Amino acid sequence: MYPILLLPALILLFGVFGIPIVRYIWLSFHTSSVLTDLLPIPNNGANWIRLFSDSRFWQDAIQTFRFAISSVILEILIAISIAILLNQTFKNRGIVRTITLLPWALPTTIMALSWRWIFNTPYGPIEQILTLFHLNSINILSSPKIAWFATVIADVWKTTPFIALIILAGLQTIPEDLYEAFKLEGGNEFSAFQKITLPLLQPYIFLGLLFRFAQAFGVFDLIQIMTGGGPASTTESLSLYAYLNALRYLDFGYSSTIIIATFILMIIFSLFTWILIRQTKSLLSIR
Amino acid sequence: MSLKLRNISWKIDKQWIIRDLNIDVKDGECLAILGPSGCGKSSTLRIIAGLEKANEGHVYIDNIDVTNTSPVDRKVGMVFQSYALFPHLSIAANLSLGLKIRGISRKEQEKRVSSILSIMQLDQYSDRLPSELSGGQRQRVALARALLREPSIYLLDEPMSNLDAQLREELRPELRRLVIYGEKPVLYVTHDQQEAMAMADRIAVLKNGNLEQIGTPEQLYKFPTSIFVASFIGRPQINILPVKKGLIKAIRPEHIQPKDEGIPAKVIHREWLGLNQIILLESSFGTLRMSCDPSVEIPSTLNIYWDAKNEHHFDAQTKKRIKN
Amino acid sequence: MRKQNNLICLLVLWSLLPFCWQIYTSFSTPESILNPFTYQENRWTLQNYIQILSANPPFWRYLYNSLLVGLTSTAITILIATPAAYSLSKAKQHLSNTLKLLLLAAALFPYVLLFLSLLEIARAIGIANNLFALSIPYSALSMPLAVLLLNSAFSDLPNELEEAAIVEGLGLFQRIRWILIPLIAPAIASTSIIVFLFSWNEYPIALTWISDSKLITLTVAIARIAGSSVYSVPYGAYAAATVLGAIPLILIVLLFQKQIVSGLTQGAIKG
Numbered sequence: 001m002y003p004i005l006l007l008p009a010l011i012l013l014f015g016v017f018g019i020p021i022v023r024y025i026w027l028s029f030h031t032s033s034v035l036t037d038l039l040p041i042p043n044n045g046a047n048w049i050r051l052f053s054d055s056r057f058w059q060d061a062i063q064t065f066r067f068a069i070s071s072v073i074l075e076i077l078i079a080i081s082i083a084i085l086l087n088q089t090f091k092n093r094g095i096v097r098t099i100t101l102l103p104w105a106l107p108t109t110i111m112a113l114s115w116r117w118i119f120n121t122p123y124g125p126i127e128q129i130l131t132l133f134h135l136n137s138i139n140i141l142s143s144p145k146i147a148w149f150a151t152v153i154a155d156v157w158k159t160t161p162f163i164a165l166i167i168l169a170g171l172q173t174i175p176e177d178l179y180e181a182f183k184l185e186g187g188n189e190f191s192a193f194q195k196i197t198l199p200l201l202q203p204y205i206f207l208g209l210l211f212r213f214a215q216a217f218g219v220f221d222l223i224q225i226m227t228g229g230g231p232a233s234t235t236e237s238l239s240l241y242a243y244l245n246a247l248r249y250l251d252f253g254y255s256s257t258i259i260i261a262t263f264i265l266m267i268i269f270s271l272f273t274w275i276l277i278r279q280t281k282s283l284l285s286i287r
Numbered sequence: 288m289s290l291k292l293r294n295i296s297w298k299i300d301k302q303w304i305i306r307d308l309n310i311d312v313k314d315g316e317c318l319a320i321l322g323p324s325g326c327g328k329s330s331t332l333r334i335i336a337g338l339e340k341a342n343e344g345h346v347y348i349d350n351i352d353v354t355n356t357s358p359v360d361r362k363v364g365m366v367f368q369s370y371a372l373f374p375h376l377s378i379a380a381n382l383s384l385g386l387k388i389r390g391i392s393r394k395e396q397e398k399r400v401s402s403i404l405s406i407m408q409l410d411q412y413s414d415r416l417p418s419e420l421s422g423g424q425r426q427r428v429a430l431a432r433a434l435l436r437e438p439s440i441y442l443l444d445e446p447m448s449n450l451d452a453q454l455r456e457e458l459r460p461e462l463r464r465l466v467i468y469g470e471k472p473v474l475y476v477t478h479d480q481q482e483a484m485a486m487a488d489r490i491a492v493l494k495n496g497n498l499e500q501i502g503t504p505e506q507l508y509k510f511p512t513s514i515f516v517a518s519f520i521g522r523p524q525i526n527i528l529p530v531k532k533g534l535i536k537a538i539r540p541e542h543i544q545p546k547d548e549g550i551p552a553k554v555i556h557r558e559w560l561g562l563n564q565i566i567l568l569e570s571s572f573g574t575l576r577m578s579c580d581p582s583v584e585i586p587s588t589l590n591i592y593w594d595a596k597n598e599h600h601f602d603a604q605t606k607k608r609i610k611n
Numbered sequence: 612m613r614k615q616n617n618l619i620c621l622l623v624l625w626s627l628l629p630f631c632w633q634i635y636t637s638f639s640t641p642e643s644i645l646n647p648f649t650y651q652e653n654r655w656t657l658q659n660y661i662q663i664l665s666a667n668p669p670f671w672r673y674l675y676n677s678l679l680v681g682l683t684s685t686a687i688t689i690l691i692a693t694p695a696a697y698s699l700s701k702a703k704q705h706l707s708n709t710l711k712l713l714l715l716a717a718a719l720f721p722y723v724l725l726f727l728s729l730l731e732i733a734r735a736i737g738i739a740n741n742l743f744a745l746s747i748p749y750s751a752l753s754m755p756l757a758v759l760l761l762n763s764a765f766s767d768l769p770n771e772l773e774e775a776a777i778v779e780g781l782g783l784f785q786r787i788r789w790i791l792i793p794l795i796a797p798a799i800a801s802t803s804i805i806v807f808l809f810s811w812n813e814y815p816i817a818l819t820w821i822s823d824s825k826l827i828t829l830t831v832a833i834a835r836i837a838g839s840s841v842y843s844v845p846y847g848a849y850a851a852a853t854v855l856g857a858i859p860l861i862l863i864v865l866l867f868q869k870q871i872v873s874g875l876t877q878g879a880i881k882g
Contacts (some may be wrong), residue, residue: 002694002697002698002783004697004698005697006699008691009692009694010695011753012747012750012754013751015715015732016725016729016751017725017734017748017751019728019734020725020727020729022730023728037781047682082622085615085618085622090616090619092705095867096622097868098864098865098868099622099626100622100866102630102861102864103626103630103874104627105812105861105871106630106860107814107829108814108834109630109814109830109831109834110856113834113853114629114630114633116630116774117846118629120846128646128648139874156834157625161626165872165875166876171816214719214720215669215721218721218722218723218724220723220815221723221815221830239721239723239724242724242727242868243727243815246730247727252731255727256727256728259724259727262751263681263724266721333774336778338777357779358777359777359780360780362780363778364778365774365775365778367775369771371769372774372775372789373772373776374772374794375794384779384781384789385781389780430774436779436780499612513808546621564755
């Protein structure tokens with residue numbers, strides 16, 4: 001082993017991951033805002049006390065969970081279907097795979113704008129179609145009840161290809177003779193899916209779940225561009241709230257507190273999911 | 288003496304792989320290191336090449352202590368079990384890479400590579416990739432690479448194990464000829480006793496990292512110093528007779544023969560192999576293997592006999608040979 | 612079979628429709644944008660493209676900026692990740708597993724949350740508003756995944772190959788140059804493309820670091836064109852911008868589909 005070869009990478013990682021995290025923890029116990037000319041002044045945990053009674057923070061936390069969980073679950077379900085479809089043989093399979101991959105490769109900013117335009121009232125295609133059929137406008141992005149789901153749809157559109165690809169890779173590791181042996185035993189297609197495909201895909205599904213949940217929990221670009229967090233902060237994610245606190249309200253101390261709190265929530269939730277998955281494995285007969 | 292191993296010991300995580308190994312190999316001599324898998328034979332080779340560093344002991348090549356010399360500077364020619372040809376380079380490039388690194392002129396490189404290719408009868412393959420060659424051809428390229436290194440010692444790690452049985456027999460004399468061509472000591476690692484006996488001037492039998500016996504194939508066959516060596520050398524395997532008064536007797540199948548006034552035995556299985564026939568017998572000594580002339584008619588029950596002077600005697604406790 | 616074809620069509624439509632709508636909008640006159648299904652006269656125009664290409668700075672400038680950042684970050688990442696991955700593949704089992712776990716955790720980390728501290732650091736050492744400086748966080752953020760992908764490529768190489776090179780007399784750097792790099796070239800290619808895509812698509816750090824409108828990257832430029840108010844957005848122009856911004860990516864996906872797929876799935880299978 002040549003540790004010196006590892007050094008540049010470790011230094012860079014420490015600089016970009018290590019230092020910021022330590023700095024956030026430190027800043028979260030200081031006031032650093034316009035009031036203090038952005039100079040950090042210790043405040044005996046005032047940020048944390050404020051956080052606990054900040055209803056916007058908790059609303060955003062619930063929204064972030066709601067967003068992450070719904071989009072990840074939808075993505076997994078759609079991705080499994082897409083992967084099974086793409087694993088079959090058909091004409092132009094290569095082209096179809098490339099097309100499927102496109103949404104993933106596009107920058108979030110571009111696709112967020114596209115979806116914002118699609119959901120636009122009154123000029124977007126959805127509203128236009130409603131008008132064409134003389135139906136009532138549903139005002140998607142300005143409705144506090146459904147705007148968040150529009151962001152979920154956009155997120156699902158963008159990131160499903162990634163999971164589909166991982167699951168497809170998993171599907172390709174399952175040897176064909178397993179299915180043949182199962183058929184000889186008299187199993188039908190659905191039970192083959194349940195007894196062979198799902199259990200063997202399990203690690204890939206969990207991997208996709210893990211990756212995507214972490215990303216979805218940090219969602220920023222999509223929300224900032226599609227809705228700006230509105231209407232009435234109903235689509236605001238924790239990272240967007242932290243961003244607004246830092247760059248709009250210039251409150252670095254409180255922004256850091258939100259960031260650290262987000263880390264903690266994420267870790268707790270990950271552990272919770274981990275335990276839940278282990279508990280429910282047997283119930284779902286996924287072994 | 289051109290290779291000397293002195294008190295070599297090597298361990299992985301507190302587990303001794305090699306214990307206090309002493310071996311000498313002369314110039315031009317081929318020594319086979321024989322043993323079952325995990326006996327430390329490949330590790331010995333890797334320690335000589337410098338790919339592993341022994342915990343104790345010294346390695347001398349041409350009477351120079353190379354124990355602390357880097358493998359890059361050791362000048363050993365090694366043929367790996369997988370041949371380890373560089374898959375992205377043509378055969379010619381595989382062979383000239385080492386020469387290039389040593390700063391040999393391009394013209395000289397080409398000259399040496401083309402001469403070794405013709406010796407190996409690989410001329411027409413120089414532009415092919417290793418993946419386009421057969422197993423036997425790859426083995427020859429690996430050997431050519433070792434020869435071009437102009438090494439002080441050759442190390443061959445199971446060079447035939449990836450070839451089929453027929454090709455192996457074909458290549459044996461060729462390998463022998465090419466290896467001697469360098470007039471350097473050759474270490475040949477194998478788990479196949481037949482190959483070891485065919486290739487080597489002397490054989491070192493290793494067991495659990497210990498040198499069990501070292502000697503010519505004939506010495507090992509005739510005077511095995513332990514039950515382990517006796518069982519490892521010679522096919523079909525030697526018959527170990529039941530313990531009697533702290534003594535274990537063993538008799539080779541080829542020394543047992545049918546004889547009217549002998550021990551009664553019953554045939555339970557027979558293999559007619561053309562060159563000989565191997566008969567599995569049930570007798571008062573337990574199950575015995577007998578190897579005899581293929582033309583002899585063997586009834587289903589018979590009497591067998593062997594000359595007591597052909598018996599090997601071992602101590603039942605130490606499993607070592609007792610002089611007889 | 613019929614059912615399968617229908618599903619494939621659905622998949623293709625689902626993947627392409629939002630983008631097709633952008634293309635359609637980008638060629639529409641302002642009047643037809645407002646009535647996409649009914650307005651008939653004076654339907655098509657190139658005005659939207661002309662507008663963004665003749666703006667100051669012209670739109671291609673952002674493409675150039677993104678390309679520059681993308682290439683430098685990819686180069687830095689590969690240059691640092693390759694030796695690190697090699698070193699990791701030679702480490703003892705226990706150590707390498709621990710390091711790989713840490714790298715995985717870093718790869719999973721929602722990096723968006725780092726923007727504030729990174730911005731502070733950039734301002735403190737005076738590298739905000741510097742296009743090349745953006746490649747430092749980009750390289751660092753792609754580093755965990757890059758090291759993991761390359762490490763799995765190195766670990767897949769048979770040990771005997773490198774040992775054969777050692778015995779042939781090749782030193783460490785000669786081995787890396789002549790044996791290891793050529794052999795893991797496919798993994799380097801797919802890692803490069805994934806790193807490039809990340810850097811091309813990155814938004815929050817580019818948004819906070821760069822304020823000079825000549826230096827902003829494509830993603831920030833597009834978000835700026837869209838502006839902040841939903842009602843004042845010049846839809847035609849931003850549709851044209853998204854189309855132009857997407858073209859390089861579509862080309863990359865078309866050309867390197869194999870490498871992208873193998874890069875993404877390698878990580879999944881080995882991880």
